[in-house]
Amino acid sequence: MTALISMENLRFAWPGQPELLHIARLELAAGERIFIKGPSGSGKSTLLGLLAGIQRASQGRLEVLGQDLSRLSGRARDRFRADHLGYIFQQFNLLPFLSVLENVTSALIFSRHKRARLQAPAREEAERLLGELQLPPGLWQQPVHRLSIGQQQRVAAARALIGRPELVIADEPTSALDTDNRAAFIELLFNECNLQGSTLVFVSHDPHLEPLFSRVVSLPELNKVPPC
Numbered sequence: 001m002t003a004l005i006s007m008e009n010l011r012f013a014w015p016g017q018p019e020l021l022h023i024a025r026l027e028l029a030a031g032e033r034i035f036i037k038g039p040s041g042s043g044k045s046t047l048l049g050l051l052a053g054i055q056r057a058s059q060g061r062l063e064v065l066g067q068d069l070s071r072l073s074g075r076a077r078d079r080f081r082a083d084h085l086g087y088i089f090q091q092f093n094l095l096p097f098l099s100v101l102e103n104v105t106s107a108l109i110f111s112r113h114k115r116a117r118l119q120a121p122a123r124e125e126a127e128r129l130l131g132e133l134q135l136p137p138g139l140w141q142q143p144v145h146r147l148s149i150g151q152q153q154r155v156a157a158a159r160a161l162i163g164r165p166e167l168v169i170a171d172e173p174t175s176a177l178d179t180d181n182r183a184a185f186i187e188l189l190f191n192e193c194n195l196q197g198s199t200l201v202f203v204s205h206d207p208h209l210e211p212l213f214s215r216v217v218s219l220p221e222l223n224k225v226p227p228c
């Protein structure tokens with residue numbers, strides 16, 4: 001079976017800075033849930049940016065869904081991201097004055113591929129996801145800036161999941177929540193990823209969440225290059 005993510009000898013440095021990432025090899029199968037940990041500044045968000053095609057590797061191979069992102073132009077990587085990825089940002093990056101439903105369906109605007117994968121009209125699918133993520137229907141027409149942090153986080157998750165992207169990336173999406181709410185959120189996220197067949201790459205500093213994942217990788221260890 002083709003790996004969903006495959007990287008080999010991947011190197012990355014920010015301009016004018018020493019090399020930050022050198023990952024000898026990492027493969028991830030479809031449907032896996034991977035937890036990425038590592039000290040602050042070790043490059044976790046940068047790695048997510050490479051996986052999402054926001055940044056391009058300085059060297060090496062990075063394939064997502066069999067597509068080598070390092071060979072694509074910036075524009076082609078933007079298209080690939082819109083079509084195949086859902087991204088839950090640490091600060092959610094929602095559009096504050098749009099309604100909950102408008103925020104969720106906004107992920108479909110730039111992706112014919114995601115629209116084609118919908119199994120119901122966009123609004124119905126957004127409502128289904130918000131329901132699965134336990135956001136009360138009374139909030140669905142509200143502008144998101146009126147919602148609590150925990151509620152906004154569910155909107156961000158629904159936006160990432162709509163259109164059944166093959167890969168869902170989450171960058172510390174639980175850091176603003178208390179411990180009980182973190183675990184509850186992850187459970188909902190897992191259920192929905194399972195239902196949709198999405199692979200989940202999750203970055204967090206929270207050791208309590210680690211045991212919930214099928215695979216844990218630590219960035220300093222990944223960065224250790226095996227001896228020749």
Ligand SMILES: Nc1ncnc2c1ncn2[C@@H]1O[C@H](COP(=O)(O)OP(=O)(O)OP(=O)(O)O)[C@@H](O)[C@H]1O
Binds near residue numbers: 014039042043044047
């Ligand atoms: N846009 C950027 N331009 C230049 N350098 C950057 C940029 N983003 C991150 N860096 C640098 O890359 C290094 C790793 O940052 P990154 O955010 O990937 O780490 P992290 O492991 O996610 O950290 P944290 O756990 O604190 O979020 C840092 O030294 C940071 O200054």
